[in-house]
Amino acid sequence: MIDLSAFQDALGIMFSSVGSWGWIVPGLIVGLVFSAIPGISITMAMAIVLPMSLYMDFFSAIVFLTSVYTGAGFGGSVPAILMNIPGSPSSFATTFDGYAMSKKGEHNEALGYALFASTICGIGGYLLLLLVVEPLADIVLRIGPVEMFAVAIWGMLLLGSLGSTYISRGLLAAAFGILLGTVGMNTAGFTRGTMGIPVLLDGIAPIPAMIGLLAAGQLLSLAGRDYIIEAEGAREVSVRRILKGCWGTLKFPGVLLRGSIIGIVIGAVPGVGSSIGNLIAYAETKRTAKDSATFGKGNPKGVVAAESAVASAEGGSMATMLALGIPGGGATAILIAAFMMHNIVPGPSFIETQKPMVYAIILNNIVQAIVLLAVGIGFIYVASNIVRVRTRYVLPAILVIATLGTYAVTGETAGPITLFVFALLGYALARYQYPVAAVVVGILLGRMLETEFLRSYQLSGGNPLYILERPGALAIFAVMFASLAMTAWGKRKQNKAEAEEEAAMLRLQQEDAARGAHTTASKG
């Protein structure tokens, strides 16, 4: 299952680049802080720090960015537990039982459950990835241009159809992104859409466009708020009780395993990600639990199920990204951009020729999950106050960093101008519920899609029946339709689970209110 010689080389990379380990803690802190602030997403955090990684060596850059990604997986659960506000959509299911525990005064234990479930399942997800890399490499080597094209179309369709409430808007966003990605000179030497601007000959700079769409555009919408979120006051934090929660997580191995499997499978499908995985894992755990009636009232299994799916989804999405070069969403799109900045293209050839590096990246992610345990406990101490940062200080500072970050990519003001244009576009798209991530991935994959399509056309001599000679491509198209059906099912299930949970929470609140009124009446 594991290529031992590549594994040994990976250990060599790990120990010969000890300096890069120093980026783990700053990366985790960035991820934790950003994802704990509702309204500022993990994708924004990764987009803002992306230009900084340009001046690191490749391994350090990936270590830093994946640390941000790992930290963010847990960070969102802190406000979810303490304040009933999911820091990111992937922490939504954590609020159901996490906040209920918090109301009972068990917030330390809830945070412990969330932290340890994140750590264990984060490690589990990457261990599984470590095992499947070798067989995956054999499979992806058989992938030709037709198959690559099919996979890219599949990813785009999923991203487009799942990223928005309206499928039509998602598909328009994906198509628009692909067209933006083809601006400039294509591989056949034709130049389109440059408007005579020389900078556009190489196409739209993906990093400034990405920062504009994912970060700056969303930040503009926060201008009307005084605080990013009005939160409750800080709560008392006890390390002893957090550790008690951590230890308690081990009492639910079945919940951890089920959550991990759901997270990995759903995380590997482009466009789905942990925002659905945590809800499905929660719903499945509740459905199969003997004490399902206590879910929503502070059952720790609810927290463990939700967080295990979030943490393990990261391994699943990394598998798709490393093997096929297809990003599953905004965060992995940024990782792909980081690869490209170092002239490395993830995908079949990377996984085959750079296997030690792939193993080293996976091993480092396992280290990150372990370090998260220590950094996470420290973070909990300050987290409850972070959300009370005033917009007037955060917003200008982040926008300045984002602007200079885009200048840092090429040293031209074309970067900041691109950021501005795409910030306006990103704001407008988000305002009317278009999935911004679909546009970003389209910009990243547009050129690759066109190149693979051209190569397929040249290989087939323009005969569409050529696809019948490519069973791999046919299989991918079959998987594409199956996964579209599966994700449509998942979406329906998600909506149903959300509706059920909201109804249950509403019922609980009404019961509480009625009980409170009854007590007051009795006292009166």
Add this chain to the structure above:
Amino acid sequence: MRIGRHTYAIDYGHLTLITLIAVAIFWYLLDARSVSLSINNILLVQPVAIFALAMYLFILPQCFRKVDAREMAKAPAEQDPLSPTLPSERSDMIRMAALGISLGLMVVLLDVIGFDIALFLFTAAAMAICGERRPLHLLIFSLVVTVVAIYGFRALIPFPMFTTIL
């Protein structure tokens, strides 16, 4: 707008956005076709552009809603924690527009008045837009952000940054 017995509300913002996108796509398609009609040029661009324009026609009716239906649609959207709606109050919109304009002015002026002055002015303007009225806070925080950003990025990147004072 009244059509027959029904009153329709037009979402002008949405209509403008998708129309601009459709115009851009249509122009891009024409531009690509004007370069060459070779299959190597329009193999991907043409079908994707046509698909996008078809999506535009599909989305277009969503900009026109019956007034009563629109009011009903608003309520659940406000309750959905997974898709928080962006603020739409007039004062908030003015703030966002002002911040957007400030950002645009800053990126245009970076090479004209220098990174330091542009960043300082933008930070102060953004703070004021977000509600900061105390002059000392405006001055000190903007200065700190400018100095840290300029010296921090100078240490990080190999490209020169045109500055007037720093």
